[in-house]
Amino acid sequence: MMECLAHLLRPSFLNLLFQYRRLFHALAVQELTKVAVIPIIISWVDAVLARLGDVVSCVASAMHDRYFDDELPEALKKRREEDNLRAAAQLPDRWDSVPSILMSERASPAAKRLALRLLVSRYVLQPQLALHPRVVDAPLDNSMVSLLPYLTDFMQHTVVRLSECSLLHAQHQSGFQERMNCAMLLSLFSLVDLTTSTKDTETDVPFRPYTLATVMRLLRFVMLVDNTLSAQTVVSPCQDLDAPRVVLILWRHFVPWTWRLLTECNASDSETIIFLTTTWLHCTFDSDSQTTISTLATLTGDKHGKYMICAYLAYFSRLLVYLSSAPRPRNLTTTQTDVLLKICRYFVHWSDSDLLGIRKSSDCCRYLTLLFVYLSCIENGHDASDYVTHAMARMQPRSLRDGWKQAIQESPTFCDELEKSISNTRMQLLEDKPDKNHIRRAKQFLDFLTITCFSNVQISDQKLIIEFLEATMKYLRRESAEKQLQNLSTSFLSCLTAFQRGQPGIRVCDAPLLLDIESIWQVAMDSTTPELALASAFALHIILSRRLPDSLTQTEAWDYLRNVLLMIVSQDYFGDESPLALVVNPTICDALSQLLRHADEHTAVVMQSSPWTLHLQSVLQRIQNSDDCPDLDGYSSWLKKKISKPAADLMKQITRTSDAGELRQATPAIDIIPCRIDGLFQLVCVLRAT
Numbered sequence: 001m002m003e004c005l006a007h008l009l010r011p012s013f014l015n016l017l018f019q020y021r022r023l024f025h026a027l028a029v030q031e032l033t034k035v036a037v038i039p040i041i042i043s044w045v046d047a048v049l050a051r052l053g054d055v056v057s058c059v060a061s062a063m064h065d066r067y068f069d070d071e072l073p074e075a076l077k078k079r080r081e082e083d084n085l086r087a088a089a090q091l092p093d094r095w096d097s098v099p100s101i102l103m104s105e106r107a108s109p110a111a112k113r114l115a116l117r118l119l120v121s122r123y124v125l126q127p128q129l130a131l132h133p134r135v136v137d138a139p140l141d142n143s144m145v146s147l148l149p150y151l152t153d154f155m156q157h158t159v160v161r162l163s164e165c166s167l168l169h170a171q172h173q174s175g176f177q178e179r180m181n182c183a184m185l186l187s188l189f190s191l192v193d194l195t196t197s198t199k200d201t202e203t204d205v206p207f208r209p210y211t212l213a214t215v216m217r218l219l220r221f222v223m224l225v226d227n228t229l230s231a232q233t234v235v236s237p238c239q240d241l242d243a244p245r246v247v248l249i250l251w252r253h254f255v256p257w258t259w260r261l262l263t264e265c266n267a268s269d270s271e272t273i274i275f276l277t278t279t280w281l282h283c284t285f286d287s288d289s290q291t292t293i294s295t296l297a298t299l300t301g302d303k304h305g306k307y308m309i310c311a312y313l314a315y316f317s318r319l320l321v322y323l324s325s326a327p328r329p330r331n332l333t334t335t336q337t338d339v340l341l342k343i344c345r346y347f348v349h350w351s352d353s354d355l356l357g358i359r360k361s362s363d364c365c366r367y368l369t370l371l372f373v374y375l376s377c378i379e380n381g382h383d384a385s386d387y388v389t390h391a392m393a394r395m396q397p398r399s400l401r402d403g404w405k406q407a408i409q410e411s412p413t414f415c416d417e418l419e420k421s422i423s424n425t426r427m428q429l430l431e432d433k434p435d436k437n438h439i440r441r442a443k444q445f446l447d448f449l450t451i452t453c454f455s456n457v458q459i460s461d462q463k464l465i466i467e468f469l470e471a472t473m474k475y476l477r478r479e480s481a482e483k484q485l486q487n488l489s490t491s492f493l494s495c496l497t498a499f500q501r502g503q504p505g506i507r508v509c510d511a512p513l514l515l516d517i518e519s520i521w522q523v524a525m526d527s528t529t530p531e532l533a534l535a536s537a538f539a540l541h542i543i544l545s546r547r548l549p550d551s552l553t554q555t556e557a558w559d560y561l562r563n564v565l566l567m568i569v570s571q572d573y574f575g576d577e578s579p580l581a582l583v584v585n586p587t588i589c590d591a592l593s594q595l596l597r598h599a600d601e602h603t604a605v606v607m608q609s610s611p612w613t614l615h616l617q618s619v620l621q622r623i624q625n626s627d628d629c630p631d632l633d634g635y636s637s638w639l640k641k642k643i644s645k646p647a648a649d650l651m652k653q654i655t656r657t658s659d660a661g662e663l664r665q666a667t668p669a670i671d672i673i674p675c676r677i678d679g680l681f682q683l684v685c686v687l688r689a690t
Contacts, residue, residue, distance in 0.1 A: 006130035009121045018095045021045035046088035053117040061243035087111040102154040120184045151189045155214045182218045183247035190257040216269040231322045234271045237282035237335045249280040259307035281339045312343045316367040323374040331380045344387035351394035365403025376421040385444045386681040390674040397455035404457045426471040446491035447683045453498035470511040493537040494685045517549040525560050533682045535564040536584040539591030551603040558607045576677045587686040589646030596653040620647045
């Protein structure tokens with residue numbers, strides 16, 4: 001049905017309608033030559049145009065069930081139909097002249113309303129209903145350029161008229177209709193401005209200041225019936241989504257267009273745009289991140305992407321105001337959580353692909369850091385915290401350090417909030433039976449600290465981190481048999497390694513559990529199945545650790561990591577872990593080499609003489625000699641590229657053909673890889689490929 005309507009709204013058909021209208025008007029005038037006073041001439045074309053205006057209004061609001069005409073009495077509906085016919089009769093003779101009626105002093109408000117609806121149908125609805133290519137990328141239309149002065153003047157005239165109305169006017173039937181007209185006017189003006197601004201590439205300022213004030217006055221009139229927003233409602237989708245608001249959020253060009261205005265707006269106007277964006281995100285896109293991102297990618301290019309990032313950072317700013325307000329909210333509502341998760345997925349998408357150089361943005365790091373801390377203070381912020389951590393893991397270390405400093409400067413209570421949240425989580429771990437949410441929160445803090453420590457962020461309260469690591473170690477030792485703790489063990493080992501590496505000279509004498517190397521290594525080896533993320537964290541800990549446990553524990557670690565490497569080269573990891581296996585295998589090879597390099601002679605003999613070690617050696621040799629095999633599958637081909645040098649070094653250690661006293665001179669660089677394994681978020685730390 002929408003395709004058929006799109007055909008009716010084509011320029012050629014609208015021009016044809018007006019040609020028929022001129023013809024029938026001329027015939028009617030000839031018939032009425034003998035009449036002293038010629039009455040208003042209404043042809044069948046006028047009836048079509050009047051009805052088309054009603055249809056356009058319904059379609060623009062997505063046939064919204066709260067459309068104002070549905071509540072009118074029959075007598076008033078009949079009166080409105082007659083007014084619409086008279087309005088159609090006042091339209092100009094030519095379609096090209098329709099915009100001029102907007103500023104005509106002789107045209108009635110109904111005629112101006114009908115002209116506006118017809119223009120919206122032509123320029124806004126028709127291209128999108130016809131599945132036309134992106135509206136903003138369409139070739140510049142001269143007719144759209146000529147529209148701009150008429151629309152600007154009409155908006156000014158509308159604002160003057162609204163200023164003479166009371167607040168109750170917006171809640172009345174006539175006010176509802178006025179809001180509908182303003183929504184259509186804004187939608188049309190934004191599209192025309194987007195199209196015409198392609199000529200002016202030297203400035204991002206879309207129009208003159210008084211026009212900006214006019215636009216924001218109309219936007220507040222449509223979106224805010226009572227003209228007020230609180231800290232909570234700014235970051236909450238509109239609960240009373242009526243037809244005028246639907247017009248603004250339904251057609252995909254308007255909300256992204258408003259993001260261009262944020263840098264020029266004052267605080268209250270910015271809040272209106274954020275409120276509009278929040279409503280748009282909640283109502284327009286589904287919860288699937290890939291569908292959402294691909295849908296918006298069809299609209300926004302690089303320039304629009306920058307505006308989008310600024311808009312979402314502005315949302316974070318207002319959300320932080322709400323989360324830090326008194327009294328503190330204990331939970332986010334379902335709709336608030338929905339919007340927050342969608343925005344966080346965008347930052348994950350941008351950080352993974354490094355679109356627009358976002359990894360170098362200290363502003364993004366500042367807001368992500370603040371957001372993580374304040375989300376840890378509410379009860380249902382776990383999912384969003386995972387996405388925030390994912391995005392932070394992709395940021396450049398320098399950007400994270402600068403963002404951390406900015407966060408402290410912007411929020412004087414930042415460090416206090418972080419300390420309070422970590423302390424509360426630590427106390428929960430020390431209880432007899434912490435629930436799953438507390439365990440998950442502890443894991444998220446460990447991941448957060450891993451990223452900050454590997455990025456050389458200087459955390460003032462090191463004692464707090466040491467106490468938190470010790471509490472985690474106590475919990476892991478107490479509950480070592482629990483299978484679901486493997487993710488917590490992974491995060492613990494990564495955080496401990498990062499903390500000891502990033503904070504040289506740290507004294508942990510007050511935390512004896514962190515000096516117990518055998519117990520720390522046993523955390524990894526207690527797992528019933530060799531998980532890749534845990535094995536990688538353990539391997540990295542071995543490489544960067546300055547201390548080694550007794551010979552028996554070293555031998556157990558050798559057996560554990562050797563078996564993981566055998567499973568990798570045998571392609572025994574499937575699903576999400578298959579590509580991860582290719583990433584972690586060089587780190588595991590280096591850890592095995594490290595164990596052999598520093599083992600005493602007897603322990604080294606035990607490691608080398610195992611039948612499984614001999615089997616590993618033969619498998620690695622076969623991979624090294626696979627140059628003459630053109631039929632290697634994709635996995636084997638990538639495995640050979642990744643493992644060649646680390647495997648060669650390992651085989652030299654196994655055969656003792658390298659210098660046993662050789663030490664790693666340079667401090668190795670670390671890569672932090674955020675991923676999801678079986679739907680669960682995990683940070684994987686590996687040596688950077690050289």
